[in-house]
Amino acid sequence: MERIPILKMGQFLLVTIQVDLYDRLALDLEADLINAVEKNAAKGVLIDISAVSIVDSFMGRILGNIANMSRLLDAQTVVVGIQPAVAITLVELGLPLTGVRTALNVERGMELLNSLITFDDTTEEWDDDTDNDH
């Protein structure tokens, strides 16, 4: 039980965080997740933190890092299942998870990811058309 499992679901990767993210575990998760995004050519990463009742600045930074790294590999990150108490703590700590998209639960997170990907595809097609015109 040394590593947090990463589940592949179609184009997306799903991670549920159930344990305290101490330093090494968090860094391992970061590395494993980015490798999995590359290996599976994943278009999205869903991180469920519904079992997390306490967040600190370290965990906030890890989530931000994952989102930024994934973006470089063309994958969107959505954090789901933030408990009300956690939302309060995050804002009071001055950590509003900038750059990280959020959704209420996994289902809505999937919908959000799907819409983001569809939007991306549309944009790319539009760009292609423009290129062809010139």
Next chain:
Amino acid sequence: MERIPILKMGQFLLVTIQVDLYDRLALDLEADLINAVEKNAAKGVLIDISAVSIVDSFMGRILGNIANMSRLLDAQTVVVGIQPAVAITLVELGLPLTGVRTALNVERGMELLNSLITFDDTTEEWDDDTDNDH
């Protein structure tokens, strides 16, 4: 971090086990899962144990219990992500998870659940037709 989160994904519930299932946690999971099956009218339960490196007879029994209870509520249970070493241990312990369906990973588990449900629906339709004839 006292309870294992249960994620709703369409008609299915997904649980990833990342921590040692000591007595109370396992019983809580059993109860939470059965309540969630009833509340969401779930048709299937996916249990990912890819992070589990050691299983004992207690955990084997818990998995069997969950499968049997879910079946009473018309939901199928599939256990996914069994590590090779865990498979060896299970058989050597004489615990071949009787009554529990298994699949290699979450994606294949979802496919299996979908096929089981489709099969169920077909059977029910067939039953309905028979009833109408008489």
